[in-house]
Structures are given as C-alpha cells and as structure tokens.
Amino acid sequence: MGLGSWSGGAFALGLVACSMASALAQPTVGDLRPGDWSYEALVALSRRESCPGGAALLGETDTVRRSAGGAPASQGGRVVSRFEAAALLRSCLAQISDRSDVTERLLREFGPELALLKGQSDGLEARIGELEAMRFSPSTTLSGQLFTFVGANYFSGRAIARGSNMFRSRSNDPGSNEIILESLPNATTMNYELELDLNTSFTGKDNLFLKLRTGDFGDSVFGGNPQSLSLATLDVAFEKDCGDADCGNVVVVDRLYYSFPVGAGFTFTLAAKAYQSDLFAMNPSLYPAESILNVFTGNGAQLAYNNNIGSGGALWWSRGFFKVSAIYLAGHGAFGDPNAGGLGTAASAATGTLQVGYAADQWGVAAIYTRLQPDAQQVPAITPFANGAVQENLQSRSQGLGIGGYWQPAESLWWPSVSVGLGFNQTRYQAPQPAGSLRDSRSWQVGLQWSDVLWPGNALGVAVAQPVMATSLTDEQKPHDGGFVWEGWYRFQISDSISITPALIYLSRPLGQSTPPGESLHQLGALIKTSLQF
Numbered sequence: 001m002g003l004g005s006w007s008g009g010a011f012a013l014g015l016v017a018c019s020m021a022s023a024l025a026q027p028t029v030g031d032l033r034p035g036d037w038s039y040e041a042l043v044a045l046s047r048r049e050s051c052p053g054g055a056a057l058l059g060e061t062d063t064v065r066r067s068a069g070g071a072p073a074s075q076g077g078r079v080v081s082r083f084e085a086a087a088l089l090r091s092c093l094a095q096i097s098d099r100s101d102v103t104e105r106l107l108r109e110f111g112p113e114l115a116l117l118k119g120q121s122d123g124l125e126a127r128i129g130e131l132e133a134m135r136f137s138p139s140t141t142l143s144g145q146l147f148t149f150v151g152a153n154y155f156s157g158r159a160i161a162r163g164s165n166m167f168r169s170r171s172n173d174p175g176s177n178e179i180i181l182e183s184l185p186n187a188t189t190m191n192y193e194l195e196l197d198l199n200t201s202f203t204g205k206d207n208l209f210l211k212l213r214t215g216d217f218g219d220s221v222f223g224g225n226p227q228s229l230s231l232a233t234l235d236v237a238f239e240k241d242c243g244d245a246d247c248g249n250v251v252v253v254d255r256l257y258y259s260f261p262v263g264a265g266f267t268f269t270l271a272a273k274a275y276q277s278d279l280f281a282m283n284p285s286l287y288p289a290e291s292i293l294n295v296f297t298g299n300g301a302q303l304a305y306n307n308n309i310g311s312g313g314a315l316w317w318s319r320g321f322f323k324v325s326a327i328y329l330a331g332h333g334a335f336g337d338p339n340a341g342g343l344g345t346a347a348s349a350a351t352g353t354l355q356v357g358y359a360a361d362q363w364g365v366a367a368i369y370t371r372l373q374p375d376a377q378q379v380p381a382i383t384p385f386a387n388g389a390v391q392e393n394l395q396s397r398s399q400g401l402g403i404g405g406y407w408q409p410a411e412s413l414w415w416p417s418v419s420v421g422l423g424f425n426q427t428r429y430q431a432p433q434p435a436g437s438l439r440d441s442r443s444w445q446v447g448l449q450w451s452d453v454l455w456p457g458n459a460l461g462v463a464v465a466q467p468v469m470a471t472s473l474t475d476e477q478k479p480h481d482g483g484f485v486w487e488g489w490y491r492f493q494i495s496d497s498i499s500i501t502p503a504l505i506y507l508s509r510p511l512g513q514s515t516p517p518g519e520s521l522h523q524l525g526a527l528i529k530t531s532l533q534f
Contacts (some may be wrong), residue, residue, distance in 0.1 A: 001385035007114050009379065010494050014384060016194055027070070028174055030083050031079045031080065031082070032081075032085050033079050033080065033450035033452075033456045033457060034079075034451065034452070034456075034457055035412040035456060035457070036086065036105065036412070037118055037410060037412075037452035038079070038110075038233055039085075039111050039411075040408070041102050041105070041106055041205065041361060042085055042088060042089060042106060043503045044102075044361045044362075045089070045092055045102070045106070045218070045361070045453065046088060046092060047095060047105060047359070048320070048321065048359055048360075048361075049092050050318060051088060051092040051286075052417055053093050055504060062078075065435055069132050077414070079496060082110065082113050082361075083113050083116075083117065085110060085113075085471075086110040086113035086114050086117055087117060089106055089107070089110055089114070090114060090117060100361060102361045106159045111189055112315070116255060118376040123421045126191045129344070131292050131349070136448065139200065139201055139439045140198055140199065140200040141198070141199050141200075141298075142196065142197070142198050143196075143197050143199075143533070143534070144194070144195060144196045144197065144533070144534050145194070145195045145197075145531065145532070145533050145534075146192065146193075146194050146195075146531070146532040146534075147192065147193045147194075147236045147246035147529060147530070147531050147532075148190065148191070148529070148530045149189075149190065149191050149222060149234065149236075149237075149527050149528070149529050149530075150188070150189070150190045150527065150528050151185050151188070151189060151222060151525060151526060151527025151528065152186065152187065152188040152189070152288075152525065152526060152527075153184055153185065153221060153232065153523055153524065153525040154186065154319070154523075154524045154525075155167065155184050155521060155523055155524075156521075156523065156524075157519065157520035157521040157522050158518070158519040158520050158521075158524045159511070159515060159516055159519040159520060159521040160184065160521070161181065165183060165184045165186070166181050166183055166184060167181075167182060167183075167184050167521060168180070168380075168516050168519065169182065169228045169234070169384070169511050169514045169515070169516065169521075170511075170513075170514045170515065170517075172384050172385050172387070172388035172392075172514055173262040173388070173433060173434070173515075174433065174434040174435065174436040174437045174443055174473070174474075175434045175440075179383040179516055180228075182226050182228065183226075185220070185221035185226065185229065189220050189221075189222065190260070191215065191216055191217045191220050191222065191223070191237070192215060192216060193213070193214070193215035193217070193236050193237065193238045194213070194214050194215065195211060195212070195254075196211070196212040196213075196303050197209070197210070197211050198210040198211075198212075199300075204262075205260065205261050206258065206259060206260035206261070207258070207259045207260075208257075208258045209255060209256070209257055209258075209259070209278075210253065210255065210256050211254045211255040211256075212251055212252070212253060213238050213252055213255065214238070214240075214249055214250060214251040214252070215237070215238035215239050215248070215249075216239055216248035216249055217234075217238060217239045218239035218241075218246070218247065218248055219248075220237070221487040222234045222237050222525075223237040223238075223525070224237070227384065228348070228384050228510075228511060228514060229388075229510050229511075229523070230384070231293075231295060231381065231383070231467055231485060231507055231510050232293070232439060232507060232510065232523060232525060233293070233294045233380075233503065234291075234292060234293060234294060234527075235291035235292065235293065235294045235296075235297050235380075236529075238254070238411075240252050244256060249311070249440050253273065255271070255273055255275065255278065255279065256271070256272040256273045256274075257269050257270060257271035257272065257273070257274045257279075258270050258271075258340045262315075262494075265317050265318050265319045266315065266316065266317050267281075267315070267316040267318070268313065268314070268316075269313055269314040269315075269316075269339070270313050270317050271310075271311055271312055271313055271314070271329065272311055273309065273310070273311060274309070274310070274311075274312075274314075275307050275308070275309050276305070276306060276307050276308045276309075276327060276328065276329055276351060276353065277297070277305065277307050279316075279325065279327045279329075280316075280325045280327070280355055281316040281317070281318050281323035281324065281325045281355070281357070282323040282355075282357045282359045282364065282366060284299055284357055284359075284364055284366035284404040284405050284406060284419075284421070285299045285300075285366060285404055285406055285421060285447065286408055286417040286419050286447075286449060287417070287419040287447025287448070287449050287461060288405075288447060288449065288463070288489075289449055289451075289459050289461060289491070289493045290459060290461065290477060290489055290499070290501050290529070290531075291483070292487050292489050292501075292503045292505065292527075292529070293485065293505055294380040294381065295380060295381035295445070295465050295467055295485050295486050295487075296381075296445060296447060296463050296465060296487065297380050298379075298381050298421075298423075298443070298445070299402065299404045299421040299445070300404050300420060300421020300422050300423060300443060300444045300445035300446075300465065301368060301381060301400060301401070301402020301403070301421050301422065301443060302380050302381040302423060302443050302467060302468050303370065303382070303390065303398065303400035303402075303423055303425045303441070303443065303468050304353070304368045304369065304370040304374065304377055304400035304401065304402040304423055304425075305368065305370075305378055305380070305402065305423075306351055306370065306372060306376060306379045306380070307379070307380050308329050308331055308349075308350075308351040308372075308376045309329070309331060310329040310330045310331040310332070310333050310349065310350070310376075311329065311330055311333035311334060312327070312328040312329040312333060312343070312345070313327075313328060314326065314327040314328070316454025321358050321359055321360050322357075322455070323355075323356075323357040323358070323359060323366070324352070324354075324355070324356050324357075325353070325355040325357075327351070327352070327353040327355075328350065328351070328352050328353075329350060329351055330342070330343050330344075330348040330349060330351075330376070331349030331350065331375065331376050332347060332348050332349045333348060333350075335347075346373070347373075347375075348373060349374070349375040349376050350373050350376070351370055351371065351372050351373070351375055351376055352370065352371045353368065353369070353370040353371075354368070354369050354370075355368040356368075361387060362408050362409070362410060363405065363406060363407040364405055364406055365403070365405035366403070366404060366508035367401075367402070367403045368400075368401070368402045368403075368404075369399070369400070369402075370399065370400045370402075371398075371399045372395050372398045372399065372400065373397065374389065374390065374391055374392065374393055374395075374396050374397075374398075375388070375391060375392075375394065376391060379391060379468060381443065381465065381467035381468060381485070382467055382468040382469075383468065383469050383470070383483070383511075383512030383513065383514070384512060384513075384514045385438070385470055385479075385512050385513035385514050386438055386441050386468050386469060386470050386481065386482050386512070389427050390425075390438070390439035390440075390441075390468070391435075393429070394428045395430045395431045395433070396427050396428070396429055396430075396438075397427070397428055397429070397430065398425060398426065398427040398428075399425065399426055400423055400424070401423065401424050401425070402422065402423040402424070403421070403422055403423060404419070404420060404421030404422070405420060405421075406418065406419040406420075407421070407519070410444050412450075412451040412452050413440050414450075416447060416448040416449050416450045417448070417449045417450075417451075418446075418447075419446070419447040419448075419449070420443075420444075420445070420446050420447075421444065421445050422442075422443070422444045423442065423443040423444065423468070424440075424442055425440065425442065425443075425468065426439070426440055426441075426442040427439060427440070427441065433474060434471075434474075435474060435477060436473045436474060436475065436477040437473060438470050438473060438474075438479075439470075439472045439473055439474055440470070440471045440472040441468050441470050441471055442466070442468075442469065442471045443465070443466055443467055443468045443469065444465065444466055444515055445463060445464065445465030445466075446463065446464055446465070447461065447462070447463035447522050448461065448462050448463070448497040449461045453490070455492075455493070456493075457490045457493030458490070458492055459490070460489070460490050460491075460495075461487075461488065461489050461490075461491075462486075462487070462488045463486070463487050463488075464484060464485070464486050466482060466483065466485070467485060469481040469482050469483070469512060470512075470513060479513055480488050480512075480513050480515075481512040481513035482509065482512070483507065483508045483509030483510065483512055484506075484507075484508045484509075485505070485506070485507050485508075486505065486507075487504065487505045487506075488501060488503065488504050489501050489502065489503035489504075490502060490503075496533075497533045497534060498530075498531070498532055498533075499530070499531045499533060500528065500529070500530050500531075501528070501529040501530075501531070502526075502527070502528050502529075503526070503527050503528075503529065504523075504524075504525070505523075505524070505525040505526075506524050506525075507522065507523040508522060509522075510523045511520070
C-alpha cells in the first residue's frame with residue numbers, strides 16, 4: 001500500500017502508532033521543537049489540510065481566541081517525538097491530493113519512521129476496519145489555561161490635571177465641547193483569567209466546544225476601565241459585565257458551538273455563543289504568538305475583524321491552499337423582543353462577514369468584508385470618538401473592508417515572521433446627525449516575530465498599529481483622531497506548560513479626538529504575564 005493511498009483509517013492507525021512509539025525503538029535523532037523547520041512545516045501542513053488530531057498533538061491552544069489557520073507553531077506548541085511527527089504526517093497524507101515540495105521534503109525527513117510505523121500497523125488494519133464499522137463512542141477532553149498579570153501605567157501630557165491624580169477628556173458627541181474629568185488608573189494591579197475548554201466528538205469528525213471563563217479585570221485599565229482608555233485593554237482580560245455590579249470571579253459560559261462536515265471541503269458551525277474569530281477557516285496573521293494588547297488581534301482591519309460575540313453560524317470551505325468563510329453572529333440573538341434583538345432584526349447587534357484567503361506553507365493572504373450593526377459586543381481596537389459612532393449610535397450602520405497577510409522564513413534563524421494588515425471603513429446613518437459625525441475610518445498594523453530567541457521555545461515580538469480612527473467627518477469637518485500603539489514582549493518558555501512574558505506598551509494618543517484641544521495625553525505601560533496550561 002503506497003504512502004498516498006491510505007483511507008479514513010489512517011489517522012486511527014497513526015494514533016495507535018504514536019502510543020507504540022516508545023516500544024518500537026529509541027529515536028536516534030532529537031525531538032522536534034517549535035521553531036525547527038520540520039516542526040513548522042508539519043504544523044503548516046496539518047493546519048492547511050485540517051489533519052485530524054493535529055492541534056491536539058501539537059499542543060495548540062485557544063489563548064488568543066483565533067482560529068488555527070495560519071497562527072505560528074510556537075503559540076502553545078509542545079515538543080513532539082519523531083515518531084509522533086511521523087504519525088501525524090501519515091494521517092495528513094490521506095487527505096492530500098497534490099504534494100508540494102515541502103511535503104516531499106517531510107517524507108524524506110521522516111522516511112525511516114514512516115517505514116517502521118507502517119510495518120507495525122499493517123497487522124492492525126483488519127481490526128481498524130472492524131472498529132470503523134462500529135458506532136463511534138462520544139469522547140470528551142478537558143484542558144485549561146490560567147493567566148496572571150502584574151502591571152502598571154505611567155501617564156504624561158497636558159491633559160493631566162495639576163495637583164490631582166485626574167485627567168481631562170472631551171465628550172465623544174460630535175460638536176460637543178464638554179470636558180470630562182476622570183481618575184488616572186496608574187496604580188500597580190494584579191489580575192487573573194482562568195479558562196476551561198471542553199471538546200466533545202460524537203462521530204470522530206464533528207466537535208462540540210464549550211469554554212468556561214472567569215476573571216477579575218473589570219476595574220483595571222488593562223480590562224478597559226475607564227472606557228476612554230480602552231485601547232490599553234489586554235487580549236486576555238475577562239470579567240463578566242454586570243453593569244454597575246461587581247461580577248469579578250463569576251464563572252460564565254463564554255463559548256458554546258458545534259461544528260460538523262456537510263460535504264467535500266465544507267464545515268458548518270452552529271453557535272449558541274461564539275466569537276467571530278472562532279469561526280474563520282484561516283487567520284491571515286502569524287502575530288502574536290503571545291498576545292498582549294487586544295489591539296493586535298484584529299489583523300490590522302479591526303472593524304472587519306471585530307470579534308463580535310453572539311449566536312448564529314458559519315460555513316467554511318477549504319480546498320488545498322484556498323479558504324472561504326461566511327459568518328453571521330447576532331450579539332442580541334438571545335433576545336425575544338424584536339425591538340431589542342433576536343436574529344435578523346434591526347436591533348440584532350449583528351455582524352455579517354465574508355473572508356476569502358490563500359494559505360501556503362510559508363505565506364498567506366486574505367481579504368475580508370464585514371457589515372456591522374451598532375451595539376455589537378466589541379471592536380478590539382477603536383478610538384473613543386469612532387466607537388461612539390460605530391457601536392454606541394443606534395442610528396449608525398458600518399461596513400469594513402480589510403486585507404492582510406503574513407510571511408515566515410523556512411527556518412527559524414535571525415529573520416522574523418512578518419504580518420501586515422490594513423482596513424478601510426464607512427459609517428452611515430438612518431437619521432440626520434450633527435455636523436462633525438464620523439463618515440470614514442481606517443486602521444493598520446505591522447507585527448514582527450522571532451522564534452527560538454536565545455533559547456529553544458522562547459519568542460520575541462514587536463508590533464505597531466493605528467486603531468480604527470476617523471479619517472473623514474460629515475459637513476467637511478476635519479478629524480484629529482490619529483495615534484499610534486506599540487508593544488514589545490519576550491516570552492520565556494519555562495516548560496511545555498509554563499511561560500513568563502514581560503512586555504512594554506506605549507500609546508501616543510490613547511484618547512484620539514477625545515483629547516481636549518491644545519492638550520495631550522501619553523501612556524506607557526509595563527507588565528509581566530504568566531501563563532499555565534493544563
């Protein structure tokens with residue numbers, strides 16, 4: 001039987017072979033680690049072909065709430081033996097119609113292990129056939145992540161009120177000159193977030209996903225409080241929103257959705273609660289391997305990749321390098337009153353998204369279009385002024401167009417991976433608005449990332465972005481909403497399950513157009529993130 005002729009039992013054979021690896025032989029070549037060429041190539045192949053069990057074998061996690069297509073192997077990756085790698089390659093071969101040069105190189109690299117596994121598994125084929133004929137038993141796996149943060153911020157600029165720990169900001173209402181006085185959140189804080197993930201399969205090809213989540217970021221600037229400084233929100237910064245009540249440490253169902261194949265290359269997801277980022281067939285960015293600011297999870301087109309939370313569904317199509325995703329999510333989909341929400345109403349707080357992408361071994365690119373109703377659950381990076389129009393003005397309707405891509409070197413040496421993205425947006429209204437209301441906005445980002453810096457498993461990242469910011473206003477008024485966001489971090493991989501990441505952030509104009517005329521406000525932050533996976 002040739003290497004390319006395995007059928008649906010190949011993955012089951014691979015799993016059995018992996019469990020037998022220690023009994024087969026003692027490997028004479030070192031294990032594979034994140035950053036090794038063969039490791040990165042195998043991860044790219046597994047993601048591109050959606051090889052069964054690839055994410056679990058390689059230890060990939062959901063810490064950044066992003067789909068697997070395109071993210072770097074070093075994100076949550078674990079060390080694997082050569083026999084485990086060969087078994088995964090064997091399962092992938094059953095789904096490959098055309099072999100690339102990289103695939104052929106992998107076959108040569110793991111030829112001895114593949115031959116040994118094939119010899120051991122031939123005797124199992126009859127038994128595998130019997131098992132496949134039987135009904136698949138439901139199986140559930142549980143994994144968890146714990147994140148802790150210790151950090152503080154230093155603020156400077158003329159918007160700080162002298163003699164008090166307060167700062168001034170201007171109202172987001174167009175044409176308003178109201179000045180608001182708020183306390184500076186410059187205390188040192190310590191916060192945590194805990195996630196528990198349950199994955200259940202009933203047929204071996206489907207997946208029921210449930211995430212439980214808790215945290216205590218509600219009163220921290222790293223959790224978006226005050227809202228005028230929300231550009232400093234971390235990607236991992238959860239606390240249930242209970243209005244004025246304190247809901248720190250409350251455990252909630254953060255995600256609940258079911259995915260299953262519906263035909264050749266198609267996958268449908270039915271979501272009771274999901275994030276937009278859960279539902280893409282690919283992610284056109286390798287950055288970040290270690291998420292810090294939420295700004296940098298929007299692939300440079302933060303309105304299009306708005307990460308709305310709600311109920312709805314998605315349909316993927318994947319064929320080789322090509323990926324297509326269609327997504328609908330309603331933030332108010334659980335509401336029974338059509339004037340307040342429901343599916344497909346004017347009050348749904350819904351997003352509709354279409355993404356078309358191409359993900360090769362070392363590079364990828366994707367275009368995205370999104371229509372956005374107001375009051376959606378979140379846009380990861382948007383200035384206070386633009387947010388007032390896009391999300392808080394119930395008469396607004398916005399749409400975003402984005403394009404982004406990434407490139408990574410074939411081998412992890414001194415060259416970084418590069419991820420870039422750009423977004424263009426329009427906002428229109430169903431009723432007359434004051435002069436100076438938002439019309440057009442733009443965003444972009446660039447992220448650089450190095451693997452195995454100074455030590456295997458360690459990583460370094462640097463990124464700069466401009467969040468969604470006003471570029472044109474009604475009645476020919478000119479906006480002053482621009483500003484830059486920077487972050488830099490270095491991850492120490494203490495073990496397969498523990499990492500420590502110190503980071504620095506800088507925001508040149510966190511208030512954007514809400515900065516009072518003639519004044520300024522700058523924000524410099526430092527933090528240490530500790531991650532534990534179990």
